[in-house]
Amino acid sequence: MNKPKHRIITIANQKGGVGKTTTAINLATALAAIGENVLIVDLDPQGNASTGLGIDRKDRKLSTYDLLVGSQSVLEVTMPTAVPNLAIAPSTMDLLGVEMEIGRESDRVYRLKKALEAPEASIYDYILVDCPPSFNLLTMNALAAAQSVLVPLQCEFFALEGLSQLLETVEQVRSTINPGLDIQGIVLTMFDSRNNLAQQVVSDVREHLGDKVYHTLIPRNVRVSEAPSYGKPAILYDLKCAGSQAYLQLASEVIQRERQSRAA
Numbered sequence: 001m002n003k004p005k006h007r008i009i010t011i012a013n014q015k016g017g018v019g020k021t022t023t024a025i026n027l028a029t030a031l032a033a034i035g036e037n038v039l040i041v042d043l044d045p046q047g048n049a050s051t052g053l054g055i056d057r058k059d060r061k062l063s064t065y066d067l068l069v070g071s072q073s074v075l076e077v078t079m080p081t082a083v084p085n086l087a088i089a090p091s092t093m094d095l096l097g098v099e100m101e102i103g104r105e106s107d108r109v110y111r112l113k114k115a116l117e118a119p120e121a122s123i124y125d126y127i128l129v130d131c132p133p134s135f136n137l138l139t140m141n142a143l144a145a146a147q148s149v150l151v152p153l154q155c156e157f158f159a160l161e162g163l164s165q166l167l168e169t170v171e172q173v174r175s176t177i178n179p180g181l182d183i184q185g186i187v188l189t190m191f192d193s194r195n196n197l198a199q200q201v202v203s204d205v206r207e208h209l210g211d212k213v214y215h216t217l218i219p220r221n222v223r224v225s226e227a228p229s230y231g232k233p234a235i236l237y238d239l240k241c242a243g244s245q246a247y248l249q250l251a252s253e254v255i256q257r258e259r260q261s262r263a264a
């Protein structure tokens, strides 16, 4: 049987602090733990995914900046992490200059897509792209390159408002730069069961978006928030905590959806 082509999932939400990077790191780790070969592409100039996976700033010689400006390949930019089967294309502050650098090029939104189409990237089963908190050229590159987008949504009052803007953007991307873009799913994050408002947000989001929303709820969990300061995914830092267990469950839903979309 031929090895299936890798799946590229972009993790996006124009809001900051909703759990994009935490989801990227822990979903990637969960996929790697079951034997998938995984690459995280850190497209946020903040570089939280890189730091959270223990990649020291001083060790980042090359970054996704070099991928986008086209001077280096995935192979050259990618670094191993402490997690077996998980590699990262790290970010540096150089990314802030990408817009200046390539903003006038006609292929500016397709730079990441092109880089990930290289034969050397086909060793990965999953590529997860962590986005900055805005709809800028970096996020557009991520949406252009992906087969699907996974949206973390924080269980708070304004969640739905931001979501409708995001869904509109996905529609625009579909009608212009990437007709094949699917919504992998929407994951509710930082859920606090003691908070009535959070419960209400969950039922509102489920009512509006039905089965696009994963069954898995990611709980607010202090172990999850501590893990990055040790340069570790929560799943390595404390496998038993509720947050880690939820991310493992999310990974199985993601895989199931990927299988369904491949079969379709």
Ligand code: ADP
Binding pocket: 015, 016, 017, 018, 019, 020, 021, 022, 023, 048, 133, 189, 190, 191, 218, 219, 220, 221, 222, 224, 225, 226, 228, 243
């Ligand atoms: P984004 O990438 O969307 O900006 P992050 O993943 O960096 O969001 O999360 C924002 C903050 O919330 C971080 O400090 C992170 O550690 C914390 N956080 C994320 N998910 C959880 C969770 N399930 N429980 C507790 N803290 C969390």
Ligand code: MG
Binding pocket: 020, 021, 022, 044, 048, 049, 131
């Ligand atoms: Mg982030």
